Amino acid sequence: MTRDVIIIGGGHNGLVCANYLAKSGMKVHILEKRHMVGGAAVTEEFHPGFKNSVAAYTVSLLNPKIIKDMALHDYGLKIVERQVNNIWPHDNGDFLAFVVGSANLKTEVALFSQKDAEALDRYFRDTRMVADLIRDFLLESPPNAGGGIKDIFKVAKFGNRLRRLPLEDERIVMDIFTKSVSDFLDLYFENDYVKAAFAFDGIVGNYADTKTPGSAYVLMHHSFGDVNGKKGVWGHAIGGMGAITQAMAQSVLARGVKIETDKSIHKILIEDGKATGVILENGAVIKAKIIVANVNPSLLYNKMIDKTHLPADFSRRMKHYKNGSGTFRMNVALRELPKFTCLQQQARATQAHLTGGIVIGPTMAYLDRAYHESKQHGWSPMPIIELLIPSTLDKSLAPEGQHVASLFCQQFDPNLDWDSHREAAAETIIDQIEKFAPGFRDSILGQQILSPLDLERIFGLTKGDIMHGHLTLDQMFSARPILGNGNYRSPIAGLYMCGSGTHPGGGVTGVPGHNSAQEIIRDH
Numbered sequence: 001m002t003r004d005v006i007i008i009g010g011g012h013n014g015l016v017c018a019n020y021l022a023k024s025g026m027k028v029h030i031l032e033k034r035h036m037v038g039g040a041a042v043t044e045e046f047h048p049g050f051k052n053s054v055a056a057y058t059v060s061l062l063n064p065k066i067i068k069d070m071a072l073h074d075y076g077l078k079i080v081e082r083q084v085n086n087i088w089p090h091d092n093g094d095f096l097a098f099v100v101g102s103a104n105l106k107t108e109v110a111l112f113s114q115k116d117a118e119a120l121d122r123y124f125r126d127t128r129m130v131a132d133l134i135r136d137f138l139l140e141s142p143p144n145a146g147g148g149i150k151d152i153f154k155v156a157k158f159g160n161r162l163r164r165l166p167l168e169d170e171r172i173v174m175d176i177f178t179k180s181v182s183d184f185l186d187l188y189f190e191n192d193y194v195k196a197a198f199a200f201d202g203i204v205g206n207y208a209d210t211k212t213p214g215s216a217y218v219l220m221h222h223s224f225g226d227v228n229g230k231k232g233v234w235g236h237a238i239g240g241m242g243a244i245t246q247a248m249a250q251s252v253l254a255r256g257v258k259i260e261t262d263k264s265i266h267k268i269l270i271e272d273g274k275a276t277g278v279i280l281e282n283g284a285v286i287k288a289k290i291i292v293a294n295v296n297p298s299l300l301y302n303k304m305i306d307k308t309h310l311p312a313d314f315s316r317r318m319k320h321y322k323n324g325s326g327t328f329r330m331n332v333a334l335r336e337l338p339k340f341t342c343l344q345q346q347a348r349a350t351q352a353h354l355t356g357g358i359v360i361g362p363t364m365a366y367l368d369r370a371y372h373e374s375k376q377h378g379w380s381p382m383p384i385i386e387l388l389i390p391s392t393l394d395k396s397l398a399p400e401g402q403h404v405a406s407l408f409c410q411q412f413d414p415n416l417d418w419d420s421h422r423e424a425a426a427e428t429i430i431d432q433i434e435k436f437a438p439g440f441r442d443s444i445l446g447q448q449i450l451s452p453l454d455l456e457r458i459f460g461l462t463k464g465d466i467m468h469g470h471l472t473l474d475q476m477f478s479a480r481p482i483l484g485n486g487n488y489r490s491p492i493a494g495l496y497m498c499g500s501g502t503h504p505g506g507g508v509t510g511v512p513g514h515n516s517a518q519e520i521i522r523d524h
């Protein structure tokens, strides 16, 4: 039977797209390369008895409309908040914590700078103002360059929304989209520890230093979500990130979507200039009226389609679509909770501090050095590491009394020969944690190492890019993945995109899948 729609890849965006298409009456067929759907948002047993969200590990950006439309709570999704958001251990045995509650946070920041504590209200007002603006335009396609009257109205709507802002707010919007995270934070804060703590989000999934123009937006990209209605907060899905995508899978199955795993697509079948099906790695052909790609745009246009089918200018530019977030990921099974020196030494530390992300990246110089050393040597001997222990909030992940930790590490050269360096880089990461939490190495019962190359091989993430392409101004909004195709349509009739390489980019948001479905429904 010819299905109406084939979706290439069962990542969370493929599942979201399938949901809306099936709801509109289309027969949808998802073909996923791996043995399970979920893409980078999955829970797997990585060591006997120990499960974890093996790639994406924390939730905030998942759009509330999608949670509601797909009834994810009815399919078992439960998201809990961290009791402390993040902590940053310092070399001198102290730490800075982003504790919950604005009064508590002010008290904490005042330990480092009274002036910075007073600046917090202004900082959060300004960044929330921009986050609200982004939220207003999330669930619709950006205006498309070269589009018709509909797109002109969209530009006008966007312009009007900006025009209504007071001048200083317009300046802040401009700052966020153009400045480096370092320059942006200088507008608010003076203390190096405080600045570094905020700057961390500007270099997560962004292979750049804090002085790189545009990195202020990456910070913003991590701030427009919410957990259970609390804006800007990050939480944990009980059962891990796989609980989100398994709930999505159940939701789409209930709508009649067909899901097949272990089906790797080799090429898009193109006949008379139109996408008419897919050719699997085993040579089998499956046809459909509409093909939707959940995969990275580089994978789609540079590997799955012969360039003879693409406009020459388009093809030339897609060859240079920028990938490589510089991310290295480990999962560790732990005999016991780590003993961070700073948490042992400081009287204000509590057990709740271990529920937060523990970030080794205390100063601006540390963050920048990690990037510059990685450019020279592949990675820094003092890498940036976020260690999160989800088993402090979720007993389902590890045997009683034992724990799992996600190590999310930044500034690892995406172009290195990682087959030769994977283990050495992992050793550096463990050594660095050991300096802040003596005994950590001995507590490890098992580990999974995911270099950028492993992220590409296992999850299909080109150069291990967690966002499906850099979140730089030239690859954002109407220009994601490329100007003229920022509306989820490819240059080939019948072929659409629904993954994180489209607006608004990476993260477990579901938004590309949602918006893509709206455009497909509009066309049919």
Ligand SMILES: Cc1cc2nc3c(=O)[nH]c(=O)nc-3n(C[C@H](O)[C@H](O)[C@H](O)COP(=O)(O)OP(=O)(O)OC[C@H]3O[C@@H](n4cnc5c(N)ncnc54)[C@H](O)[C@@H]3O)c2cc1C
Residues within 6 Å of the ligand: 008, 009, 010, 011, 012, 013, 014, 031, 032, 033, 034, 037, 038, 039, 040, 041, 054, 055, 056, 057, 058, 059, 060, 061, 263, 264, 265, 266, 294, 295, 327, 329, 408, 455, 458, 459, 460, 461, 465, 466, 467, 468, 498, 499, 500, 501, 505, 506, 507, 508, 509, 512
């Ligand atoms: C290490 C890491 C940590 C992250 N941390 C977070 C986090 O904590 N919070 C957050 O919100 N985001 C995080 N992200 C980002 C987020 O997970 C991704 O941006 C998001 O999951 C991408 O979703 P997607 O559906 O667009 O694509 P993907 O999840 O990449 O899905 C694409 C699907 O296509 C499949 N596929 C690939 N090639 C083929 C083929 N040839 N044939 C058939 N199928 C194919 C893949 O197997 C995959 O299932 C992280 C990502 C990584 C990698």
